Amino acid sequence: MSLIHDDMPCMDDDALRRGRPSNHVAFGEFTALLAGDALHALAFEHVARGCGDHGVPADRTLRAVAELGSASGTGGVAAGQVADKESEGLPVSLAMLEYIHVHKTARLLEAAAVSGAIVGGGADAEVERVRRYARCVGLLFQVVDDVLDMTSTSEQLGKTAGKDVEADKATYPKLLGVDKAREYAADLLAMAEAELDGFDAERAAPLRHLARFIAYRQH
Numbered sequence: 151m152s153l154i155h156d157d158m159p160c161m162d163d164d165a166l167r168r169g170r171p172s173n174h175v176a177f178g179e180f181t182a183l184l185a186g187d188a189l190h191a192l193a194f195e196h197v198a199r200g201c202g203d204h205g206v207p208a209d210r211t212l213r214a215v216a217e218l219g220s221a222s223g224t225g226g227v228a229a230g231q232v233a234d235k236e237s238e239g240l241p242v243s244l245a246m247l248e249y250i251h252v253h254k255t256a257r258l259l260e261a262a263a264v265s266g267a268i269v270g271g272g273a274d275a276e277v278e279r280v281r282r283y284a285r286c287v288g289l290l291f292q293v294v295d296d297v298l299d300m301t302s303t304s305e306q307l308g309k310t311a312g313k314d315v316e317a318d319k320a321t322y323p324k325l326l327g328v329d330k331a332r333e334y335a336a337d338l339l340a341m342a343e344a345e346l347d348g349f350d351a352e353r354a355a356p357l358r359h360l361a362r363f364i365a366y367r368q369h
Contacts (some may be wrong), residue, residue: 151189152227152258154182161231193218197265206269214265221261230254234319242320248289250320256288263287263357279345283357286342291364293335296321297328298369339365 157164157172158179165175174182197218201211220226230253237246263284267277300323322331342361346354 151186151193152222154186154189156231158182161235190222193222201269204269210268210271213268217261217265217268221257226253226257226261230257237320239318242325244325247320247322247325251289251292252285255292256285259288259291260284276349279348280357283342283345283361286338286345287361287364290335290338290342290361293322293331293338294364294367296323297331297335298367300328335365 153167154173156162157167158174165172167173170176172182173185177185194215197214198211200206201214206214222228230250233246233250234254237250242250260281264277264281267280272280299321322334326334339361343358346358
């Protein structure tokens with residue numbers, strides 16, 4: 151949902167996504183807009199039906215749905231996207247940049263990870279550790295994305311390289327430099343993995359692998 155909307159002309163205006171024409175380029179803007187809306191609704195339906203089918207208690211189902219709603223609305227993606235668009239061409243502090251990407255990127259990843267912890271019966275302390283893990287990974291994704299946008303080609307990325315520079319957006323390499331941004335990414339990976347140390351190693355392995363994949367990806 152968010153990627154379809156993010157590529158549209160009123161947002162990032164990107165014609166490529168994973169090496170193929172973006173949804174609005176392939177099918178038109180109104181179709182892309184409605185497809186994103188439909189996928190957003192489908193996410194809530196999937197959580198509600200999945201929890202019901204697997205006997206998840208109602209209180210935990212409601213908590214998971216609330217996480218998804220908060221992460222995609224004014225407490226998450228929508229707020230981050232507004233701040234991102236309004237900051238184009240303006241001086242942005244590191245704190246403001248983190249606000250943008252916590253909301254625009256990390257909150258949705260948080261919702262996915264935290265919802266799993268909730269419906270899986272995690273205690274409150276465990277849920278919050280998963281939340282901290284996911285927030286670090288969400289920021290890690292964005293730092294790596296910013297670095298790749300400056301150091302890779304469109305062919306390597308599968309999307310248009312250099313869009314952030316063209317739009318005069320604040321990015322981690324712009325504020326910190328590429329080398330310091332990479333150091334920050336390494337710190338975020340270490341913090342994310344530290345949050346998993348107290349969990350069963352086998353069960354935590356997929357989350358650990360996900361964090362490393364995001365840290366070392368090349369596209």
